Amino acid sequence: MSSILVVHGSPRGERSHSRRLTEAFITAWxxxxxxxxxxxREVGRTVMPAVNEAFIAAAFYPEPQARPLTMQADLALSDSLVAELKAHDRLVISAPMHNFGVPSGVKAWIDQIVRIGLTFxxxxxxxxxxxxxxxxxxKALIVTSRGDFGFGPGGPLEAMNHADTWLRTVLGFIGINDVTVVAAEGEESTEHSFARSCAEAEQRLLALARTF
Known part of the structure; x- marks a missing residue:
C-alpha cells in the first residue's frame, strides 16, 4: 500500500493555484x-524555522549518539520531519515559483531534512x-505555478528557473531521483491562456494519479 506525504509551500490559501492543483491530484490519488x-505538511502558511547556529552545531556534533539534551532539542523538529519523510514512499511538493526560486517555507523545510547521517x-x-x-x-511529484511562460525545459526562460530545477537537485542528492514536474504557467499573462495552462496541468495530474 502506497503512502504519500504532501508538502504545501504556498503562503496563499484558496487563491493558490499550486495548492488547488495539488489537492485535485490528491483527490484523484x-x-x-x-x-x-x-x-x-504545511510549510507555506506556518512558520518553518530557518537553520541557525545552534542547529548547525547540533547537526554536526562529532558524536551524534551523545548529543547533550539541549542539542537534541535543537534538532527535535528536524528529526520529526526526516522521520515523516522516510515513513512515506511518495512525496508531493506544492511550490509556486517566487522570484525565480521556491517559497521561503519550502527552502526552510529542505534545510531541515537534508541532514548528514540521516538523509545523506x-x-x-x-x-x-x-x-x-x-x-x-x-518517487516525488512537484506541482508548481509560474507567472510567465517558458520556464520549462527548452523554454526561453529555462535558465531563470531556480525553483523545481533546484528541488530536483536537492532531492536527487538525498536519493530521490524519480521526480515528475507538472507546471501551470502564465499567471501574469492573459486570463484565458493561464486558465488553459491550468486545465492542461490538471488533466496531466489526474492521469498521473492513477499510476503514481
Whole structure:
C-alpha cells in the first residue's frame, strides 16, 4: 500500500493555484488508493524555522549518539520531519515559483531534512568528498505555478528557473531521483491562456494519479 506525504509551500490559501492543483491530484490519488490517507505538511502558511547556529552545531556534533539534551532539542523538529519523510514512499511538493526560486517555507523545510547521517552521508576518499544518499526507493511529484511562460525545459526562460530545477537537485542528492514536474504557467499573462495552462496541468495530474 502506497503512502504519500504532501508538502504545501504556498503562503496563499484558496487563491493558490499550486495548492488547488495539488489537492485535485490528491483527490484523484485517493480514489485510486482508497486504503491510503495522505499526510499533509504545511510549510507555506506556518512558520518553518530557518537553520541557525545552534542547529548547525547540533547537526554536526562529532558524536551524534551523545548529543547533550539541549542539542537534541535543537534538532527535535528536524528529526520529526526526516522521520515523516522516510515513513512515506511518495512525496508531493506544492511550490509556486517566487522570484525565480521556491517559497521561503519550502527552502526552510529542505534545510531541515537534508541532514548528514540521516538523509545523506559524507566521507573522504583520498581527500575527495564522497556523498551517499540515504533516502531511497521513493518517487516525488512537484506541482508548481509560474507567472510567465517558458520556464520549462527548452523554454526561453529555462535558465531563470531556480525553483523545481533546484528541488530536483536537492532531492536527487538525498536519493530521490524519480521526480515528475507538472507546471501551470502564465499567471501574469492573459486570463484565458493561464486558465488553459491550468486545465492542461490538471488533466496531466489526474492521469498521473492513477499510476503514481
Amino acid at each position: 485517493q480514489a485510486a488508493n482508497p486504503q491510503s490517507l495522505p499526510t499533509r 552521508n559524507h566521507s573522504l576518499d583520498n581527500g575527495v568528498s564522497q556523498y551517499e544518499p540515504l533516502v531511497l526507493g521513493k
